[in-house]
Amino acid sequence: MKSIFFHLMPYRDLPADFETKYDSIWVTPPNSELCDPKKVAQYYQWNLDELELADRLGFDGVGVNEHHQNGYGFMASPNLMAAALARRTPNGSALMVLGNTLALYSPATRVAEEFAMLDVLSNGRLAAGFPVGTSMDVNFCYGVPPTQTRPRFREAEELIIQAWTRPGPFSFNGEYNQLRYVNPWPQPLQKPHPPVWLAGGGSVETWELAGTKDYTYSYLSFFGAKFGKRLMDGFWAKMDEMGVDRNPFRAGFAQLICVSETDESAEQEYLEHCSYFFKKCLHIPSYFFEAPGYRTRKSTEFAIKTNQPGAVAAAAALEKNWKTLTEEGFIVAGSPATVADRLVELARTLRVGNLHALLQIGSMPHALTEKNITLFAEEVIPRIRHIWDAEGWTHNWWPSGATDRSAVAGGTAPAGAQA
16 A cells, blocks of 8 residues: 655644634635745745655655645645655655645646646656636635636646647647647656546545546545445446446545554654644535535435535544544544554445545644654555555555565555555
């Protein structure tokens, strides 16, 4: 299993009364009142230090993403961060840019150009993430009409792939992109193009695109494997319906993870920061969460059937109820052995070969984050790396220039793992 340190880059010092005083963490939290650029300067240095540490310690990949106007994860340009990491990750971790929100770019050749630059700059270590984007980012922050979100996404995806694979110059005449000359310099180093990683929250159309185009799909959620199983069962059922194989490396899952010396010390060290995350960083009113028309009817019907666990997580965070947070799977926490056992169970339950490990959570300070990253790298990764080896699958979606750590010997394997 591939282990990716996925960094949200949140604002770590929101006021104690934030969730009662302000309507939302996203779109409208007043920047001049809440966001101190001097603190952000320190955060960005810490964020890059943490990602670079993950590379040195042997993570398979380091992950960044794009969001706007919020304190949950204010990385407006993940490509800037990835450019810095391309020169500061000598151990060859994959650069997982998950990703550029395609509907926001007009023309979308901007994404094709910048991703190609990153791929060349990193010697072929880029995984190109194509998210549809949250309603908050796309519809409220950037003003894209909700019903145009997915059509813009699909047209941008088509244009980018053509820009990477067709000899230029050529013309592209779409509904949202009309270009007489498409001729980007350079094209990507990886051929035919960098692996495309889709990320989503359960849209059926995204699953269909993954199956049709042979892209990998990652379910990015903060509500654990119990809820995630309903979504991933739906994904694999769709792959079966489309005649696509069940290679676990087609799928990924994001998980909040807290590693300490013992199960007891994990609660003492991490509860405050997990509570901060669920109470403040996910403080988003329903009217921002999904603008009318953002989802298609098919995806809306599926969302209604699968229910949403956010209320349970919020209640547990408000009460600082560690037992609920861990037993419901919102966080995976404890000693290295406990964490490894639960991650093996999670991976097998969801059938995922890519773990997006969220190891900096909410207000977690830099020193504790580095401890979490280090314990995970040294004592958890060796226990989970080889769990899919016995099935003999090949990871067809990993950047070709990234260091292959699959041959690294494992440590003590948890029950059910293949060491």
